[in-house]
Amino acid sequence: MPQTWPRAPRRRTTPIVVGLALATLAAPAMAALGGNIASVQADGAHMAAQLKSTAAGECTIHTLTRQNGTVSEYARADGLIFAVTWHGPARADLRQLLGDHFDTFQTDNAVAGGRRPRRPLAVNRSDFVVRTGGHSGAFWGVATLPQSAPSGCTVNPLQ
Amino acid sequence: MRNLFWVVAASILLCACGGGGGGGGGSSAASAPPAPLTNFATVVVDAGPAALATGPNGYIADDTPYVSVTICAPGSTTNCQTIDHVLVDTGSVGLRLVQSVINPSLLSAMPVQTDTSSNPVGECYGFVDGYVFGSVRSADFQVGGESVSGMPLQVIADSGVFSATPPASCTSGGGTNINSVQALSANGIIGISVTTTDCGAFCETAGGFAAAIYYDCPTSGCSSVIARNAATSAPYQQLPNPVAAMAVDNNGTILELPSVPSSGEASATGTLYFGIGTQTNNGLGSATPVSVSTALTGQNEHGVGVAFTLYNAQTLFAGSNSAVPGVGANPNAISTFTAFPTSFDYGLPFFFGRNVYTALEGRTAGSTTGPYFAF
Numbered sequence: 001m002p003q004t005w006p007r008a009p010r011r012r013t014t015p016i017v018v019g020l021a022l023a024t025l026a027a028p029a030m031a032a033l034g035g036n037i038a039s040v041q042a043d044g045a046h047m048a049a050q051l052k053s054t055a056a057g058e059c060t061i062h063t064l065t066r067q068n069g070t071v072s073e074y075a076r077a078d079g080l081i082f083a084v085t086w087h088g089p090a091r092a093d094l095r096q097l098l099g100d101h102f103d104t105f106q107t108d109n110a111v112a113g114g115r116r117p118r119r120p121l122a123v124n125r126s127d128f129v130v131r132t133g134g135h136s137g138a139f140w141g142v143a144t145l146p147q148s149a150p151s152g153c154t155v156n157p158l159q
Numbered sequence: 160m161r162n163l164f165w166v167v168a169a170s171i172l173l174c175a176c177g178g179g180g181g182g183g184g185g186s187s188a189a190s191a192p193p194a195p196l197t198n199f200a201t202v203v204v205d206a207g208p209a210a211l212a213t214g215p216n217g218y219i220a221d222d223t224p225y226v227s228v229t230i231c232a233p234g235s236t237t238n239c240q241t242i243d244h245v246l247v248d249t250g251s252v253g254l255r256l257v258q259s260v261i262n263p264s265l266l267s268a269m270p271v272q273t274d275t276s277s278n279p280v281g282e283c284y285g286f287v288d289g290y291v292f293g294s295v296r297s298a299d300f301q302v303g304g305e306s307v308s309g310m311p312l313q314v315i316a317d318s319g320v321f322s323a324t325p326p327a328s329c330t331s332g333g334g335t336n337i338n339s340v341q342a343l344s345a346n347g348i349i350g351i352s353v354t355t356t357d358c359g360a361f362c363e364t365a366g367g368f369a370a371a372i373y374y375d376c377p378t379s380g381c382s383s384v385i386a387r388n389a390a391t392s393a394p395y396q397q398l399p400n401p402v403a404a405m406a407v408d409n410n411g412t413i414l415e416l417p418s419v420p421s422s423g424e425a426s427a428t429g430t431l432y433f434g435i436g437t438q439t440n441n442g443l444g445s446a447t448p449v450s451v452s453t454a455l456t457g458q459n460e461h462g463v464g465v466a467f468t469l470y471n472a473q474t475l476f477a478g479s480n481s482a483v484p485g486v487g488a489n490p491n492a493i494s495t496f497t498a499f500p501t502s503f504d505y506g507l508p509f510f511f512g513r514n515v516y517t518a519l520e521g522r523t524a525g526s527t528t529g530p531y532f533a534f
Contacts, residue, residue, distance in 0.1 A: 068361055068369050089361060089369035091285040091332030102333065109288075111335050111342070118223075118344075120287045121334050135250030136286055136370040137354060 032099020033084050033143055037062065037075040058150035069139075071097065074155060082148040083155045087140035098143055101128055105143075196440050197304020198408045198433045200226045204416065204482040204507070205426035208244040208260075210340040220344045221481050222507035224414065226431055228254070228349065230261075230298040232268035233309050239299075240265050244346045247431060249414065249505075249517050249532075251350030251370070253357040253398030254300065254312040255284065255291055257339060260346040261314065269296040271320050272311060272396070274375050274385055279320045281376040282313050282398070283329030284357065289337045292325035293317040295373075300401060302349070305433050307404040311395045315343070321376040328384070329372060351412050353520055353530035355403035356389040362397060363388055371397065403519055408434025411518035411529060413441055418512035421470050423480030427511070435516055435524035443525030446516055446533035467509065484508045505532075 031037065037060070054061045059082075063072040069088025073081045086092035095102045109121045123130035123143075132141035144155055206212065207220030224247040231239035240262050245254075258266065272280040272295040280295045294317040300310045316323045316338035325336060337343050350357070361369035365386045374381035387396040391403040402412055416429035432441040470485035486508045505515070518529030525533075 067367070090372075091290070091370070093328075093331045094333040095327075095331040098333075105333055109334060118288060132287065134287055136252065136284065136350065136352070136357075139285070139287065139370075 031073065031081055032097060033081055033101055034145060034148070035081050035099055037073070037079040037081060056154075057152045059153035074153065076148070076150050080148060082150070083142070083144040085140075085142045085155065087134075087138075089137050089139070091139050092141060094141075094143075098130075101143070104128060105130060196438055198438050198441065200303030200431045200433075202226055202247060202414065202416065202429040202431050203426060204429070206481045207344055208340055208346050210260075210346075211344060214341075216341060218341075219479065219481055221476065221483050222486065223344055223481070224416070224429070224431075224507060224510070225345060226302060226349065228347070229301040230256070230265070230269075230312070231301075232265060233270065233297060233299055235268070235299070238265055238268050242346050246343065246345035246348040247414065248348050248350045248352070249412075249515070250352050251284070251286060251348065251357075252352050252354050252400045253284065253350045253371075254310070254347065254401050255293075255315050255350070255398075256312060256347035257315045257343060257345075258293065258317045258319070260340065265298075266296075266314070266317075266319065269298045269314070271296050276375055276377070279376045280385070280387070281321060281374040281381040283325055283372040283374070284313065285332055285370045286334075286337070289335035289342075290325070290329055290332060291315045291337045291343075292329050293323065294320045294376075295398070297395070302401065303431070303433065305405045305408060307399075307401060307406075309393055309395070310401065310404055311398050313398060315347075321378065322380050324380075326374065326381050328382075349401060351400060351402050351517060353517060353532075355391050355400050355519055355521070356397040357400070358387065358397050359389050362386065373397070400519065402433060403522075405433060408437045408441070409519075410437065410522035410524040411435040411516060413514050413516050414510055415514045416507075416510045416512070419482050419484045421468075421485060423475050423478065423483040425480055425482070427482035435518055436526075443516060443527075443533065444514075446514065448516075448518070448525070448527045448531040448533040482511075484511050 050064050050066060052063045058077065060075045061072050062075065063070060068090040069086060069092060071092060072085045074083035075081050084097050094105065098105055105123055108123045120132045122132065127145060127147045129146055130141065130143045134140050142155060202224045204222065204224050207223060211218060211220060225244040226247055227241055227243045228245050229239055229241045242256060242260055274280050282295050283290055283292045291313065293313050293315045295311055296314050297309050297311050300307045335342060340346055358369050358371035361367050362371055362373055363386055366384050367386065368384055373385050373387045375383040375385045389397050391399045402409055413432040413435060415432065417427055419427055434441050436442055467487060468485050469487055472486050475483045475486065487506055513534050516533035518524035518531045520530040522529050
C-alpha cells in the first residue's frame with residue numbers, strides 16, 4: 001500500500017455524466033469476460049452516449065466511459081469477449097467484468113499465512129491472466145483469456 | 160546557487176533529526192532561542208504490532224513504515240489513547256484504525272457521523288489489494304507535534320454501529336476484506352497522499368464514489384450511496400487528509416528513511432516531517448518535483464531516471480529482517496502484454512536512503528504548487 005504513481009486529474013464532469021453515474025452501482029452495464037458482445041450492445045442501447053465501439057484489426061473495442069472510470073471490452077469477430085481493461089479513480093466492478101472468472105480471481109489472490117509482501121492483485125494461468133496496479137484513487141487493470149485471443153489485436157490498458 | 164541551497168537545507172535536516180531546532184548555535188545574539196521544532200514524528204520499519212505474530216497465521220511485517228498516533232474523545236484530555244504501528248501510506252488518504260485496537264471506553268465516546276436521514280455513515284475504501292469497511296467517527300487527533308480537533312476517521316470493522324459485513328458494491332472490486340490487524344499488517348493506516356480529502360468531488364453527488372464509497376447505514380444495513388462534502392476543516396464530511404487538516408505545516412510531507420544494507424536489518428528508524436518549506440527542517444532542497452497532475456492518460460511532465468539495485472528477494476525474505484532493501488520488479492518484464500505505460504509504484508525499498516516529498520493538491524510547497532512527488 002505505500003506506493004505512489006501518477007494519478008488522475010480531479011475534474012468536475014458534466015451533469016450528464018454525473019447523472020448516469022448514479023446507476024453504476026446497481027445496473028450491470030457491460031458483458032463479462034468470456035461472454036458475448038451482444039449483451040454489451042444490449043446494455044449500450046440505453047447508455048449509448050457513453051459507449052464507443054472501435055474496430056481494431058481482428059477485434060472490436062467497446063469502451064464505456066463514466067465519471068469514475070473507463071472500461072474497455074475486446075471482442076473477437078464472433079463476438080466473444082477475450083479481454084477487459086479498466087482504469088479510473090474507483091475500483092472496477094470485477095465481479096461483473098470477470099463474470100465466471102471472478103471466483104478464480106479471488107481464489108488466486110487469497111491471503112495465505114506467513115509474510116505478506118503487499119502487491120497488486122494478479123492471476124497467472126495459461127487460460128486466464130490478470131494484472132492490476134495503481135493506488136487508492138487511481139486504479140488500473142487488465143484481464144485476458146490468452147487462449148481465446150485472436151492474433152493481430154493488441155490489448156492496451158489505456159483504452 | 161541551487162547546489163549551495165541544497166547543502167544548507169541538508170545540514171538543517173540533519174540538525175532536526177537530533178531533536179530539532181538547536182539552530183543558531185554560536186550566535187551571540189541576545190534574542191531567546193527558537194522554540195524546538197515539533198513538526199515531525201518518528202517512523203519505524205519493524206516487525207509490526209505484537210498482534211501480527213500471534214496465532215497460527217502469525218507473521219512479521221516487512222518494509223512497512225509505521226508511526227504512532229494519539230486520539231482523544233472530542234474535547235477530552237483524559238479519554239485518550241496512543242496507537243502504535245499505524246501504517247504510513249503515501250498512496251491513500253485518511254486515518255483508518257482497526258476497531259479491535261481502540262479502547263472500548265474511547266470508542267464509545269467517538270461520535271459516529273450521521274447523514275441527512277440521521278442514520279450512521281459507513282464507508283468502504285479501496286486499496287490495490289483489497290478494501291476496508293466500517294463506520295465514520297470523529298476524534299481529536301495528534302501525530303508528532305501536529306494536531307487536528309474533531310477529525311473524521313474510519314473505524315475499520317466497527318461492529319458497534321451497524322453490521323460489519325460490507326455491502327456487495329464494496330466487495331465487488333475483489334481482493335481481501337482488510338478487517339483485522341493481521342489483514343492490514345498494522346493497527347491502522349494513515350493515508351497522506353496528494354489529495355486533500357479521500358474522495359473529493361466524486362462523492363459530492365448522491366451515488367457518486369471513487370476510492371471511497373459513503374453509505375447511509377440504517378439498522379437494516381448499509382446500501383444507499385450518499386453524498387459527502389469534501390472539506391479540510393470543520394464541518395467535515397469526507398475523511399480529510401490528516402495533513403491537509405492541520406493548522407500549520409499542511410502542504411505536504413517528507414518521509415525520510417535511512418539507507419539499509421543489502422542484507423536488510425531487523426528494523427530501521429526514520430522521520431516523517433509535516434510541511435514542505437514551512438520550517439527550518441523541511442526544505443525542498445534539490446529534490447525534483449514530479450507532477451502528478453497530468454495523470455492517467457498522459458505522460459509525466461518530467462522523466463526521472465532512478466538507479467535502483469535489486470537483490471535476491473527469496474534470500475532476503477528467508478531471514479527475519481523487516482527492513483529489506485532492493486525488492487522490486489519490472490512490470491514490462493513479467494507481463495504478457497503491455498503494462499500500464501505511465502504507472503510506476505514506489506515500493507518502500509525506494510524510500511530507503513531518500514527523502515521522498517509528497518505535496519498536496521492546490522497547495523504551494525517550496526515554490527511549486529502540488530500535487531507532486533519529489534525526491
